[in-house]
Amino acid sequence: MAGNAVSINGSWASRWVFILAATGSAVGLGNIWKFPYMTGMYGGGAFVVMYLVCIALVGLPIMLAETLIGRRARMSPVNAMRSLAVEAGASPKLAWPAVMGMVAALLILSFYSVIAGWSLDYVLGMGAGRFTGVDAAGAGAAFGALTADPWRLTLWHTLFMVLTGFVIARGVVAGLEKSLRVMMPLLFVLLLILLGYSFTTGHFMEGFHFLFSFQPDKVLDGVLAAMGHAFFTLSVGVGSIMVYGSYMPRHASIGATVLTVGILDTLVALTAGLALFPIVFAGGLEPGAGPGLMFVTLPVAFGNIPFGQLMGTVFFILVLIAAWTSSISMLEPAVAYLVERTGRSRALITAGLALLCWLVGMGTVLSFNLGADARFFVFGEDGFHLFQWGAEGGRTFFDSIDYLTSRILLPLGGLAFVLFAGWVLKRETVREELALRSPLLFTAVYWLMRVVAPLGVLVVFVAELAKQ
Ligand code: PHE
Secondary structure, three states: HHOOOOOOOOOOOOHHHHHHHHHHHOOHHHHHHHHHHHHHOOOOOHHHHHHHHHHHHHHHHHHHHHHHHHHHHEEEEEEHHHHHHOOOOOHHHHHHHHHHHHHHHHHHHHHHHHHHHHHHHHHHHOOOOOOOOOOOHHHHHHHHHHHOOHHHHHHHHHHHHHHHHHHHHHHOOOOOOOHHHHHHHHHHHHHHHHHHHHHHHHOOOHHHHHHHHHHHOOOOHHHHHHHHHHHHHOOOOOOOOHHHHOOOOOOHHHHHHHHHHHHHHHHHHHHHHHHHHHHHHHOOOOOHHHHHHHHHHHHHHOOOOOHHHHHHHHHHHHHHHHHHHHHHHHHHHHHHHHHHHHHHOOOHHHHHHHHHHHHHHHHHHHHHOOOEEEEEEEEEEOOEEEEEEEEOOOOOOOOOHHHHHHHHHHHHHHHHHHHHHHHHHHHHHHHHHHHHOOOHHHHHHHHHHHHHHHHHHHHHHHHHHHHO
16 A cells, blocks of 8 residues: 555655755754764763764664655654554554654754754854954853843744744745755855864864864763764654655665765764864863853854854854754644645644744743743752742753653654564565665664664663663
């Protein structure tokens, strides 16, 4: 049955468009913002090695599983899993993880839009020369002033959500495919310009050593972080890759395609690190600044080096595009599902869902200012409180959503998808979809999906929860 179906939502012109789309989804704030600072925090080369291992043994098998489920059924994740489960003689209830993934993707979008909105503010700020000659205190104050102002945050959050909704509403071919064909090459060009620039700072080797110096004693520190990041950076565990897989042409090789996406994502992360740290060093700043690296440290660096204003603007445009091509992939699974289910117009469904995400995102906006005292999941001396105003510990609204999605929903979703491909689908179905020429290679990949990847997720997941 499913073998010849075509998605009612559309399909990509070629497997290259899938590569563009999946890479667009994968490359985002995770690569440009999170990866460099995590590498700095977890011992440079040691973290990079662990990250590569996690990508290869866990991330890629899950990505493969998602792509093949999507392409086999050619429907949105929920309907794809339901129909393939029934086809394999299993319960349609096995589609529940896809529902969870859809919700997780919308939750991620709610806060991703707020953070991406900051880069909109920074594009204008950099362009206008707001950071010229600024020192660390000044850049910190500028960032503080932005996050303290709910109106400004709301403005950028709204604008970014509209940008995201706009592409999705126009559809798979006219919206996604067309904009990806422009945005992705632009993203690569901007990244290369930035890398070229970092060569000229005279601190390139310093950055290189920082990224790749191997500190064996730090290997274990970074395992959990590396695994968690592998999920986030590859966009697996929520159905984004699955829905893009459902638009993939029938005769494209899934294995080679997925491998290309994984390699491109990793290359962008490494290049971003190589482009970024020399600039940080050229400005005489600390590389281990953590999450503030991009919005506080970098502006100081750009504000004090030749051509910094221009390059800083280029940098934040790059961040913006990367975030945009990721955010559209968070909205698509739910839009595709509701279009299939209700038959209503794509534009209407997109508007409704974007509004919903926007509303939840307002919680994140407020968690930086007026609502900073609203704490969730508080383990106080008088026991556990789900919510407490003004508590010492606990998590803000933003932290809670971030934690819930990246630490819990994403790994669970990834685990469910890879188990589905490995244990629910028939071996023949998987073999047919993968169409690998070498039987030995097929066996290896199949076992990665059946055993290695699920075990990897389980171990890390349990260890993460135990740490709490
Ligand atoms: N991979 C994206 C990034 O690195 C984030 C993302 C997560 C996108 C989940 C889609 C789904 O920023």
